[in-house]
Structure formats: C-alpha cells, structure tokens
Amino acid sequence: MFYGWRIVGGVFLAQLFVTGFMTYSFGSFMVPLQETFGATRAQVNLGMTIATLTGLIISPILGAMTDRFPVRLLMAAGTLIFCGGLYGMSLSQSIWQFVTLFGVSMSFSALLLGPLVGSTVISRWFNRARGKALGIAAVGTSVGGLVLPVVLGQWIAEDGWRSALENLALIALAMLLPLLLLVMRSHPSDLGLYPDGQTPDGSAPQAPPAIGLKDIIRHPAYWSIGLTIGLLFSVYSALMANLVPYAQGTGISLEAAGALMTVIAGSGLVGKILFGMAADRISLRLGLWIAIGLVLTGLLILQTEPGYPLSVLACISIGLAAGGMLPVWGALLAVIFGVASYGRVMGLMNPLITLLVMPGFVITGHLYDQSGHYHGAFWLYCGVLVVAAVILGRLKMPSPEGIPATAT
Template sequence: MFQGWWIVGTHFTAQLFVSGFFIYSLPLLFPAVIVDFSTDATTVNLLPSAASLLGLVVAPLTGPLVDRWSARGLMIIGTLCLVLGLLGLSFAQSILQFVVIGAVFFSIAQILLGPLAGSAVVSRWFTSTRGRALGIAAIGTSIGGILLPKGLGQALSTVGWRTGLQGIALASAVFVLPLLVFRFWDQPSDRGVEAEADGEAAGAPQTHGELATNKEILTRPAFWLFTLSLGFFLASYTATLANIGQFCADLGFPADAAENLIPVLALCGIFGKLGFGYLADRIPLKVGLIAAIGTTGLSLVLFSLEPSYSVMLVAAAAMGVASGGILPVWNAIVPVIFGVQNFGRAMGWMMPVIGILVTPSYLIAGAIRDSSGSYVLAFQVFLGVLGAAVLLILPLRVVGEPAS
C-alpha cells in the first residue's frame, strides 16, 4: 500500500475529533450550558467567537512552521490542546471559565489539527489525485459529526455533559496521538518514496519552487478574492450551525431534535466530500465553490421559514453537501494558486482574514435571537452575505494556472 494513505487516514482521524466536537457537538452543549450557568445565547457564543479571534494570531504564526518545520509536531501539539481543552471545559465552574478555557485551547487545536497542517502534508504526498485524497481526508469531519454528537447526546441524557466531554478527551488521545507518532511523515522523502501519481506510488514529482514571501502572497488579487469569499461563506455557515441546537429548542422541537439533525448534516457531508473531491480533479474549481455556496443559501432560505422538522432535515442535508464541497475544493485551490511549497504560509494568512469575518457572526446570530426571539433575521442577513461571496468568486482564475 502506498504510504501516503497513512497520511490521509491520520488527517481523517484528527479532523474527526477536532471538527466533530467544535463544529458539530459544541452546539449541543449550548442549551445545557445556558441552563447550568444561568446565561444566554449571546454569552455562550463568545466561546466560538473568541476562539476565532485568537486564531487570527495562531494561524499566521503556524503557517510558516508547516512549510519550514514539522506539520507532524504541530499536529501533536494540537491534539494535546484538544484534550486539555475538553478536560478543562468539563471542570469549568462558571461561564467565564467555560468561554476562556474553550477559546484558548480550541483556537490552537482547530488551527493545528485542521487543513492548514494536515492538508499541506496530503498535498505533498499526492499529485494527480490530490483532490480525491483531500476529499477522503475531509470526510473525517463528517464522520465526527455523526459519531461525536450521538455520543455526547447520550451522555447529556445519562451521565451529563461534563462526563461526556471527558470521554471525548480520552478517545482523542487514544486514537489520534499514536497515528501521529507512528504513521505520519512530513514528506515522502522521509520514507524514501516519491509522491503518488495516477493512484500509484511511482508517480511524477511534486511541484517545487521558491518559498514565497508574505508580501508576494498578500499582494496577489487572487488571495483576497478567494479568502474574502471563503470568509463570507464560513461566517454564514458556522454561525448557523453553532446555533442550530438553540434554534430547534426555540421552535419547540424535542430535546433530541438537534442531536438527530446534526448527524444528517454530517452524513450528507460525506457524499459532498466524495463527490466534490472527485470533481476537484476534473472541473473548474470555482464552479465547486459556487455550488457549495448556493447549496448553503438554499438551507438558509428553508431555515428562515421556521419550517416543520421534515423540512429542517432537508435544509440540514443541503448544508452537509455544502460543507462537503467547500473543504476539498478549498484545499485543492490553494496549491494551484500558490504552489505546494507555499501551502502552509498561504493558509496561515488566509485563516486570520477568515477569522476576522467569522468572529462577529456568532455574536450577531446570538444577539439577533436574544433581541427578537428568533433567528430568522440572522438567516436572512447571512443569505445576503453568501451573495457577496459568489460575486467575489466570479473573477477568480484558478484552473490550470496560478491566479494573477
């Protein structure tokens, strides 16, 4: 077996836990945390907002280290931060402790275990089938979105959310750390092999070239068109997902409604990642981006109707397909524009810009809900933001040549 698939599997597992918790499971905690700490939706949304804000500092510092030092070492640090953050939340005695502990540790874990480091290494190992490899690795987020919310949901109804977080912390340490230590290598040359091509190990070499400076990356129009569009998309998507548990509660659905809704979203994300990962090697990449943004827009239209639960399931399925589309296409575009050798540095600068756009979106959603008693206006605002994201994508050129 080509050893690059160990890289894909490790990245898959890391994203299963970090995204499975922070993106898909954290929203399930919010109703219980609001009750336990006698707080409100705006306050609990400070955790993801603050984590995004701290990520503005972490990402640009991490990006060059991915290209010059060791992605493996960074991902080990990220795993330790994830474990410590989960344990810290489980012992929090106030909403302030809950927000601060979560923001500090998860801001680091999300960056180090996310696409910045892992996808950079996958891109080094794979060439002609890079899109497929990235799509398979990205499925980890969806599998995590199926498994972790179910497990946490069971804990919420039996042993409580604190014990549930401790269980996720233990599983993260047991499953992720051994793979990183024993089955993850930064470069194919570390194992004496070449990058994969046409599904086989004996493929063409990767693209090599000069490391770009920060100025060279930041002065490319393609950087700003692509990054701002992604930021608008992710601001709308993540803020909606983070509040889905409270949205279900506001509509009077049973306590397990969100617990069942999120796995549907995650399951459809698997098909989205496989499909878009396959297409990323065959179609204009910005077509995939526009399709993902449009699918999310459909979800927001349905959510804004405050629909029946069956329609909510359709909206969640559409969001899942959209998330599946955005991750492999995003990771496939970066090396096309900037080169594989600059993946970490480029992603390191993209993430803080995206973070600036994402950070207020959580608070906006929570504040609109607290002031109006409904999330409808928030969904309508995010729909307009998605329209701006599409307009930014249209002039972007990424197929077959670096954007100028």
C-alpha cells in the same frame, strides 16, 4: 497501498476528535456547567469567543510553522494540548477557569489537528487525487459530529461532565499520540516516495515556488479566495445558528426542526466525498460556483416557507454544498499557491475568513428582532452569495507552467 492514504487516515482521526468535541459536542456541556457553577449561557459561550479570538492571533504563526517543522511533531503537540486541555477543564473550580482553558487549548488544537496542518500535509502527498484525499479526510469531522455528542452525552448522564472530559482525554491520547508519531510524515520524499505514489513523468506542471507573508497578502488570489470562502462560510454559519428557530417559526416542531440539522450533517458527509472526487476532475472554481449555487437554491426554497418535505430538500442542497467547501478550498490553495506555501497561506486566510463570519450572527439576530421573521436575513444571504460568486469570477487559475495565479 500508497502510504499517503495512511496520512489521510491520521488526519481523519485527528479531525474526528477535535472537531467532534469543539464544534459538535460543546453544547452537551452547557446545562451541566450552568448547574455546577451557577453560570449564565453567555458566560459558558465565552469559551468559544476566546477560542475564536485566540485563533485569529495564532493562525498565521502556526501556518508558517507548518511549512517549516515536521508535521508529526506539530500534530503530536496538538494532541498533548487537546488532551491536557480536556483534563484541565475537568478539574476546573470556576466557570472562568473552564472557559479560559477551553478557549486557549481548543484554539491551538483546532489548528494543529484540523485543516490547517491536515490539509497542508495531504496536499503534499497527493496531486492527481488531492481532492479525493482532502474529501475523505474531511469526512472525519462529520463522523466526529455523529459519534462524539452521543458518546459524551451518555458519559455525562452516567458519571457527570468531569468524568466525560477525563474519558475523552485518555482515549484521544491513547489513540492519537502513538498513531501520529508513527504514521505522519511531512513529505513523500521522507520515505523515498512521490505524490500519488507515481514517479513524475515530466508532464506535470511545475509547482509554484514558496512565497513570503507579504507576498501572500499582496497576491490578488489571496483576496479573491479569502473573500469568497469567508462570505460563503458567513452565510452557512449564520444559517446554521438560526435554522431551528426559523423552522419552528414556520410551524415545524422542535424535534423535526432538529432533524433538519441531522439532514445537513448527513448530506455534508456525502458532499465531502462527492466534491472531493469532483475536484480532481473539474475546474475548482466551477466546484465553488456549484457550492454557492446549491446554498442559494436551498435559501430560495426556505424563503417561501415551503413546509417540511421541501425544507428537507433545501437542507440536502445546503448540506451537500457545506461538505464540498473544505476539500475544494484546500485543493484550490494547493493549485494556486503550491504546497511549499500552503500552511502560510491558510494560516493568513483563516483570520480574514473569521472576521467575515463573526458579524453574520449579530446581523441576522438584529434583522429578526426588527421584523419578527427571517425573510430579510435570507434575502441578505442571497445577496452575499451573489457577491461571492462575482468575486470568485475575478480569480485566474494558474498557467500550465505552474506560475501562480493572478486576478483580473
């Protein structure tokens, strides 16, 4: 078996833990923290705000470090920060200690153990099977979302939230640290190998050379991709935050509305594999257009308040697209900017995407408060997706010689 698949396994497990906790399990601690500290939900949610703002600052720095320092050391550091943060949170004596520890430690962990470092190293190890490898690694986030909330919920119910955090810290440390130190390698050449495990035959395009931070920001493709992904993520994130109350407003029960989120998570897992494999066979720009089209289709179905069966169909469409976003985005960055600059490009693109995502929650809430329904917000989402598709149309893919892309 090609050693690169071990790299994929390491990234899979890392993303299972960090995304499974930060994205999918944070809500499990909401009520216990309120009861322990007498905190409001706004105070508890401040942890996510701190993590987001901290990530805006450190993402470009860690992205540049990813292109310069050994990946196994960066991911090992991320593991220590993740586990140390979990243990520190378990000892918190006030809500402010908890949210500060969460915000700072999880922002570093999400970058060092998430797609920033993980997609970078996978893109170095794979060329022809890059999309497939990125898709399989991204499945780790879905598995984490399916497993960790259940496990942590059981631990919280039996022994309390402090013990749950301690247990997760110990298990993550025992599983991740030795694996990452032993398995992860920054480049195939570190082991005398080549990408995909195949000796170059001279027919592959020449990889784009490394470029500096200023050149990345000036590059038209940086803005074309960043704006497209940012707008796509903004629609998806705002929709996910409001899907359950939307469904309840159409007469669907709370339990059935919650099941729609599970439908999206399950189809997202499938989408990561399907889009990852397709990314190695079709135009990456076409892959993103398909993802945009699937989300748009789902929104148009939901706009009609169609009842539960068609709502499930809409969520399958949206989930497939959501699963495909990460592997296609990762493969696109590698093809256009090359693996030598991959970490810097993603590190600089993350703040742009975050700035586009953040207003969506407030705008959606405002539109609902003004009208009492989500029709206006959903039509706005559709318009945003059309704009994203148009911006993506400006992107030029690289020439066969591997010269970085431009935009018309």
